[in-house]
Amino acid sequence: MLKGNLSGFSLGELLQSLAVSRRTGTLKIILPGSETKHLYFEEGDLRFFSHGTPRTPRIGQLLRNSGLLDEDQLKEAVKEAKASGRLLGKVLLEQNVISEDDIRRALQQKISEEVYDLFGLEEGEFEFEPDTCPEEIFDSLQKSVPLRIHTSPLIMEGLRRLDEWTRIRTVIKTENEIFDLGPQGIPPHADALTRAVLSSYDGLTPVGELSRQGNCTRFEFLLTSFEAIHSGRLQLLDPETALREAETARANRHFIQAAALLRHASEQSPGDPAILVQLGDVLGLYYQEGEARKSYLQALELYFEGGDWSSVTQLAEKLPGHTELDLRHLQILLQAYVELRLAKKALWVGNQLASRFQEQGETGEAVSVLHSLQQLDPKDLNLTVQIATLFQQAGETQQATAYYEEVARGLEAKKKVRDQVKILRIIADLNPHRADIKQRIATLVALEERLEKQRKRRITIAGVSIIAILVGSFIPLLYELKARELYSEGRRAKEEAFQTGDYTKAKLLFTRLRNSYGLSSPSRLAACEIEEIQAIERRFIEIAETNLHDADDEQQLRELTERVESLMSRARAAEAEEDFEEAHELIRQVMGVEGAKDLSVVQELKLPLLLATNPPGARLEIDGQYAGKSPHVHRYRPGDSVTVKITHAGCLDLTSRLALTSQIRMEIVLSRRPLAEHVLPASFDQRIQPAGLRRVFVFPSQDGNIYAYDPESQSIVWQQSVGKFGDRISDLNVREGVVYAGTVNNEVQALDVSGGEVRWTARRIRGPFQAAPAVSEDQRLLAVANVFGEVYILDHQSGERYGEFLTENRVAASPVFLEGYLVVGSTDSHVYAYDLASKSIRFIKELSGEIRIDPVVHEGAAFFATGDGCVHRIAVEGEGQSWSTRITDRSIVALKTDTRGILAAVAAGHVMVIDPAIGTVDRQWKIAEAAPGGMLVDGDTLYVGFHDGTLVAWDMSADRRSWSWQADASIDTEPLLLSDRLYVACSSGTVQELEIFR
Amino acid sequence: MTGPSLASKHRLLPLALWAFFAAASSSARGELATEDLVIDEVADRTFQKGQQIRISGRYLELQDEEVLLFDCPARFLVTSTGIRRKVLEITATSANITLSVRCTEPDARPPRFEILTVEPAPPTSRLLDRDIEAASARGPEHAALMFRLGARILRMAETFEEPEIVQLAKKACIRGLLLKDALRAPGDAAGRVADIREMFGVVPDRSLAMQALAQLETKYPEANEVREFLIELNCRKFRGAWMLYEDFKSQQGFERYGDKWLLPEEKDFLLTIAAYLKKKQEPILRRRLDQEYQLLSSRGEVAVGMRPREVFQALGYPDRVYRKKARDAEFDQWVFGDRYYYFVGDLLIKHPEDDSELASR
Known part of the structure; x- marks a missing residue:
């Protein structure tokens, strides 16, 4: 076998040698990149040519490229072959388009062209195996057509072309280049070849691709192109245009064209990595993953060379996986991540790189990688440990020890004794002879124990210090607080003295403050106050001395008397008309008349004071004497001081000392006092309900019973067991002598209100229930909903089931019957309207929040409050809500109706009045600062119970608080009004009975 | 086989012609380019033999030399040890893979493919995002594809416990509805409700259907169909917004105990x-x-x-x-x-x- 390299022995020489010696055998040429060509020679002449596989050339293309067939003829023959099912070659022969010689010539030309192309090879290996023909690699067409190509002309032509190729390559450097026709266009007298070649240029397709498509050989095409370029008829496409065209092609999904344009642009602008990235993107879009990757990596190199770290990292994201990257590219990535301080990614890549180096036994390189990672976080002792471990694994004990010692030093600086001991133990393992390390370990272990003890001691000392600081700061605080208290007391005494003129007490208090608490901050203020009091007293003395010198004569006295009489007469008239302000003004004028003070009538003159109480009709005692019932007019001289005692049934007694100066009227609101307190077996977070019998009311208790209670006789009328201790049954509904309740025992019960007997029990109904059952207006049906969202409609008389439906969450609010429908609001934020006639849901409306409080019915519509502070009007006839209004940011806790509109109690302590027609807030009252538990409307009075135990009676006509009362426990439900008695249930288990004063 | 013996056979012209026609045939079929498919399209489509597609998805396992992707009806055959090795290599680090495949048995149910190449796919969220883009580019008449994609994402979120991708399921479904919306007349509330019903049929996610209907209700406040469907889905309007019954009950403070809501x-x-x-x-x-x-x-x-x-x-x-x-x-x-x-x-x-x-x- 003959073997060799083409760098030392050219193809021309090789073929010449085979021709001269008339050799038979197969020449195998191995090109760079492992591509192979096989040439079979018979007695020096070339017979077969192959690329290594028996791929049969396409006959149609072969003939067309040889110029024996034009495009139209080929198309027509292919069409005919497909239609008739015959072979293309046979069709062409039958049509007399070609002859058998044509086929032979075409084949010969093709093989020759293949061989000519090999002449340009400068690298590659060859093997000649004599007398051998690997038949399987040569295609059947060659085998069937007897060919014999003489080698000498082949060599001559090949060498000629080699020279031409050298010229062509000076202009067409790569076959990726794209040219376009210049302004001169195609010369008018050009031959057919030139015309065909030039007309194929479109400014979009690379020259290599055009040369393969043309009807001439590649060599002819490129030579013709070369000449056209030389003469300026073809122009190289500039990179900017190429990029523009590439963008258009990509947008039109012509990825191959876009890639060609980008490849051209990249070759023209070799330093531009952005083009390479674009090229990679486009290649990826049409499955050229390997090529895309190459482009990306080239771009990566360029970005690296340009120091554009940011782009390097961005580009890294496009590469499928770092595991496939070679060491150099991993190093580039690492450097980029380090430069950009992307620690996490740098660590990832760095560790991979270090592992690769380690696998290859390049410990030094691995260490250098880890060192670069250390730059990112020099304090990261973990990396140093890794380096040390690398050396340890490589058997470099000395180096490993050095790094471990560095770690130990780092840990010492951080005072991590325990970790330091661990590292030192590794060093000791590596260096068993080093006694110093063992000694250090022993010292550190002892130190650790000592530190532990110190830590415990420190905690004890810190505790003692905190206590001392607290004590030290508390005493001055008490001193200052006491001084402020004295100052406030002095100020109050001074204000009282403005009325009485007696400043003794105030002066005494301020003086005591100065003497006893001289170091406190109010001490200086007390000094100012004393000075002020002294100034007032000096002025009083001056006034008294001036009055002593006044003198009157008789005439003046008469005129004076007349004038006083006139004023007094008008004052009495005003008082008779209850115009106390006018009466006061006139009397004050009398008192102010110059010289009138000496008149006995004036000296006896008193100002009227209207004393009123809430509630009115209270018994008044003034200075121990019965004065009458409120309202009462009391007369006084400015400066008088009286003690008033007020008593009223249903209110707490009140005794008050009044300093009278210029008061005209006083209304004293009496604190309510319960007439009775009923201690009952319930915690009252559920409503009490009127039984309809005198003042008897019913209530559920969590001791497992329902009770009926008579407050007049203060006795339980009856009790009926409906469950077990702890059971929380539904709120009650009492209608027409029947109490309805849903129980935990999965039942609904109807009890007789007079004796508590069970009228009926509906079973096979799932409990528990929270909301009270609802009864239809016609007393025919009862509806009850449970905490699972199931709604049952029962016959009012028998408890038999009439219908049922399901909501999607708990039902916490009572259902309401409305014009032939049952309307139910659920915590699933929807309102369900159930048609009682057809027993089907008519509509479901979504509201803006959960429905948890009982709705109210007003003028043919139901009003629901939702958890987001909105009120919604639902009218059945309109199949939905008429309006929704957001009235508060807080939650609404109760709804009531009244002639004024819909009343909504809000958690902030407000009650709002909403217009039921349009949903606007007409009025808003701030009732208290607490959250309401329930409310009750009685005429113009609104009773609101609050969770802080306050009960407020609000006068809705006057927009003001009428009175209030403070319970000793939370009021979580609405009060109950029965025969002018207000029953307020408290969470402490009592019901307070209050009198209503109408 | 040695060279000379092969050469002698090739001199036979008939064989050459046969080979030519075979090649021509594959050429006629092979004119289709490699197509990127979203997994949810596979069940709808018919394939031709040799057709090449590319598909990305969550890798499940390699079973009998076939790659299984999450919720993908098709199976992908591993043709070589190279491919097998590549699959195992990629799936060791990447949850998702991209397969370029060729159809080998188009008529089989499910159709079978052989893997040509395999590549790592982007992380799940990016991959799904891309699927959404690709599916929406198919046009309004393919809105149902978006719904199926949404259903697949939901199944993925549940199977792999990746709740962060649920958003993408919603995105897919909404995109599907938007595509359908474009085809509807401006006042056609009933048609739009029908579209949501269709989506709900594929992606039975009440929450998603409810969101789409609630949006429709703001556009067509008078349309009863919208409210009726909301009620049918057991939704409640509470504090001005539609919500599932179970959310409504939870807001009411109830707790689930078996099939009941209890205080x-x-x-x-x-x-x-x-x-x-x-x-x-x-x-x-x-x-x-x-x-x-x-x-x-x-x-x-x-x-x-x-x-x-x-x-x-x-x-x-x-x-x-x-x-x-x-x-x-x-x-x-x-x-x-x-x-x-x-x-x-x-x-x-x-x-x-x-x-x-x-x-x-």
Whole structure:
């Protein structure tokens, strides 16, 4: 076998040698990149040519490229072959388009062209195996057509072309280049070849691709192109245009064209990595993953060379996986991540790189990688440990020890004794002879124990210090607080003295403050106050001395008397008309008349004071004497001081000392006092309900019973067991002598209100229930909903089931019957309207929040409050809500109706009045600062119970608080009004009975 | 075979003509260029012998010298050890491969191909993205292809536990709907609903269908077909947005237990009963003296064996009480906010502070 390299022995020489010696055998040429060509020679002449596989050339293309067939003829023959099912070659022969010689010539030309192309090879290996023909690699067409190509002309032509190729390559450097026709266009007298070649240029397709498509050989095409370029008829496409065209092609999904344009642009602008990235993107879009990757990596190199770290990292994201990257590219990535301080990614890549180096036994390189990672976080002792471990694994004990010692030093600086001991133990393992390390370990272990003890001691000392600081700061605080208290007391005494003129007490208090608490901050203020009091007293003395010198004569006295009489007469008239302000003004004028003070009538003159109480009709005692019932007019001289005692049934007694100066009227609101307190077996977070019998009311208790209670006789009328201790049954509904309740025992019960007997029990109904059952207006049906969202409609008389439906969450609010429908609001934020006639849901409306409080019915519509502070009007006839209004940011806790509109109690302590027609807030009252538990409307009075135990009676006509009362426990439900008695249930288990004063 | 003997045979003209026609025949068929196919197209297509295609997909395994790709009906024969080695090399690091193949048995079901070359394919998300682009380029009449592609992506996401590609399934389906949309008249809501139905038939993803319908509803608020289909898909409109019934129930605070939606306390109740019945309970639960229980309850503490009144003395009345009967025993659940206490026969068997076996079921 003959073997060799083409760098030392050219193809021309090789073929010449085979021709001269008339050799038979197969020449195998191995090109760079492992591509192979096989040439079979018979007695020096070339017979077969192959690329290594028996791929049969396409006959149609072969003939067309040889110029024996034009495009139209080929198309027509292919069409005919497909239609008739015959072979293309046979069709062409039958049509007399070609002859058998044509086929032979075409084949010969093709093989020759293949061989000519090999002449340009400068690298590659060859093997000649004599007398051998690997038949399987040569295609059947060659085998069937007897060919014999003489080698000498082949060599001559090949060498000629080699020279031409050298010229062509000076202009067409790569076959990726794209040219376009210049302004001169195609010369008018050009031959057919030139015309065909030039007309194929479109400014979009690379020259290599055009040369393969043309009807001439590649060599002819490129030579013709070369000449056209030389003469300026073809122009190289500039990179900017190429990029523009590439963008258009990509947008039109012509990825191959876009890639060609980008490849051209990249070759023209070799330093531009952005083009390479674009090229990679486009290649990826049409499955050229390997090529895309190459482009990306080239771009990566360029970005690296340009120091554009940011782009390097961005580009890294496009590469499928770092595991496939070679060491150099991993190093580039690492450097980029380090430069950009992307620690996490740098660590990832760095560790991979270090592992690769380690696998290859390049410990030094691995260490250098880890060192670069250390730059990112020099304090990261973990990396140093890794380096040390690398050396340890490589058997470099000395180096490993050095790094471990560095770690130990780092840990010492951080005072991590325990970790330091661990590292030192590794060093000791590596260096068993080093006694110093063992000694250090022993010292550190002892130190650790000592530190532990110190830590415990420190905690004890810190505790003692905190206590001392607290004590030290508390005493001055008490001193200052006491001084402020004295100052406030002095100020109050001074204000009282403005009325009485007696400043003794105030002066005494301020003086005591100065003497006893001289170091406190109010001490200086007390000094100012004393000075002020002294100034007032000096002025009083001056006034008294001036009055002593006044003198009157008789005439003046008469005129004076007349004038006083006139004023007094008008004052009495005003008082008779209850115009106390006018009466006061006139009397004050009398008192102010110059010289009138000496008149006995004036000296006896008193100002009227209207004393009123809430509630009115209270018994008044003034200075121990019965004065009458409120309202009462009391007369006084400015400066008088009286003690008033007020008593009223249903209110707490009140005794008050009044300093009278210029008061005209006083209304004293009496604190309510319960007439009775009923201690009952319930915690009252559920409503009490009127039984309809005198003042008897019913209530559920969590001791497992329902009770009926008579407050007049203060006795339980009856009790009926409906469950077990702890059971929380539904709120009650009492209608027409029947109490309805849903129980935990999965039942609904109807009890007789007079004796508590069970009228009926509906079973096979799932409990528990929270909301009270609802009864239809016609007393025919009862509806009850449970905490699972199931709604049952029962016959009012028998408890038999009439219908049922399901909501999607708990039902916490009572259902309401409305014009032939049952309307139910659920915590699933929807309102369900159930048609009682057809027993089907008519509509479901979504509201803006959960429905948890009982709705109210007003003028043919139901009003629901939702958890987001909105009120919604639902009218059945309109199949939905008429309006929704957001009235508060807080939650609404109760709804009531009244002639004024819909009343909504809000958690902030407000009650709002909403217009039921349009949903606007007409009025808003701030009732208290607490959250309401329930409310009750009685005429113009609104009773609101609050969770802080306050009960407020609000006068809705006057927009003001009428009175209030403070319970000793939370009021979580609405009060109950029965025969002018207000029953307020408290969470402490009592019901307070209050009198209503109408 | 040696060269001279072969040469002598080739002098026979008839044989040459036969070879010519054979070559011409393969040429006529071989005029087709290598075509890039999306996997989902393979089932639709008819192939010619020798036809070359390129196909990319998730590599499954090499079985009987055939490469299997995920969800691909066709099989690809490995023709040489080189190809085999290449397949194994590539699939060691890459989940997806690109095969250039030639059809060998077009009439077989599924058709068979032989592998010509094999290359690594891009990562899954990029590959699928490319498939979407390629399939959408087929034109509006091939919208169903997009749906099939979407279905395949969903199967992939499930099979290979790659939830991040679910978005791509949606993208494919939406692209398919957009293609169909282009063929519809502007006011044709019913037709568009039919398109979504078609998509749902191929990709039975209610969430996706719901999203498409919800979008359609904003465009055609009056179209009943849209709402009807949404209801049919068991969707609910809540807080202004359509959602699946299960999302709606979750938002309502319910939890799934088998095929039921339960309130958290109900679910806990059922589980506790089941655990109680499964475990053999000690016959004596009330193991302390009454005075000891009194002392505990006065301190606000509860213990197993307490009676309801003692629990009440410790904690007050419950917010709600649930009761259930099972195997002749009556179970009570006292609910205090999100804390649950369980009684059987009026004795406390479990409470939140309990660390017994029943509590840790």
